[in-house]
Amino acid sequence: MPGLTTRSDGAATGTGVRSRPRAVLPALCVTQIAGWGIVYYAFPVLLSRITADTGWSAGTVTGAFSLALLVSAAASVPIGRVLDRRGPHLVMTAGSVLAAVALPAVAAAPNLAAFYAAWALAGIAMAATFYQPAFAALTRWWGPDRVRALTIVTLAGGLASTAFAPLTAALAERLDWRATYLVLAAVLAAITIPAHALALRAPWPPATPGQESARPAGADGTARTRPFVLLATAFTLSGFAMYAVVIGLVPLLEERGASPTAAAWALGLGGAGQTLGRTLYASLAARTTVTTRTAVLIALGGATTAALALVPGPIALLALLSVLAGVVRGNLTLLHATAVTDRWGATHYGRLSALLAAPATLAAALAPWAGAALAGALGGYSGLFAALAGSSAVAAVLATRTGLRDAPAA
16 A cells, blocks of 8 residues: 555654554454454344344343443453553454454353353453554554544444445345354454454554653543543543434434435435545644544534434435534544544553543443433434434533643542
8 A cells, every 4th residue: 555664754753763564554444344344233234133033122132232332441441551562463363363252152142141241252352453452553653644544444444334234134144143143253253363463563663752641640640630531521422422313313314204214325324424524534633723623523513413403304405414414423533533642642542542432432332222212201303312412512612621731630
């Protein structure tokens, strides 16, 4: 891939040569597609088949998947600490092996307890192989050019559902859900284990200290400062709203008279908007300060949510709003990936980014249930979306206070 081979960049590292192993970026692009596509996106495709075969309710089965997300959030912090010290080679290779074990355990689960335990293992694998460790790898190896590398890998990751949701559905037409998971686990192992084992072997370079990361307080001290606490709170409120919007978009559109097929297409177009948004982030980052773009992007997310709450139709206009919401979500993914480095440097990126992401991951796990409950209490999905817009507005206000000149948190 042009421009991504090893080069000297002593100014960036302060220590001499920064090594950019040429296999890292293409390998991570492929493994993010496979990992997200198989471990994450296959589940909603197989959900109805799992419930039909086992007799477990959809809520009970979904609870196992939510448990995986909760475990992923908890595991991400100690995994982030290992990433800072050792790099991604051991973490992502071991995570790939664990994923290849967890999915057959899901498939073979004889009862609900075993099913939940298998998904808990999958949650650890998510923490070790999904975006956070990949972002840590690219941030350290690519230094000042990290935004370009992060953009490329998230663009690839955006293809995960496009590639594996249809494949999963096709397999499930010919096999039962258990056999489908076994086939997918074999595909996952064949792709991710050798890719992570071979492509991530390069020496882990020293971090590039940012202006603020050289403080003696270190990662734990930074995590207690007011800017960090406010940023984590803003990302959690915004993340809850974002995931609840994704889950609630189809029922919202159906309330407005859309057919299930039309609503599904609108959701899919939102995914296309997300890919488009990621191509725009580098330009936005070059023209704004980190605090400004954080507040503006979160506010835009709230604005698109409010528009979906207030605009009654036609369906084509609502689909356009879904695309715009997707554009904002695409930018927010890269905003989260660069939030730590843009403020505190790369020295403690793995741990600090995990601490930022953990509460947002918890919010994502709770969003499906909480969104449905709130929709019932608020008289429908229009009321839910209005409340979610309010959550984003609060998050945007908090984001304006995440500049590094703020006083330490109490």
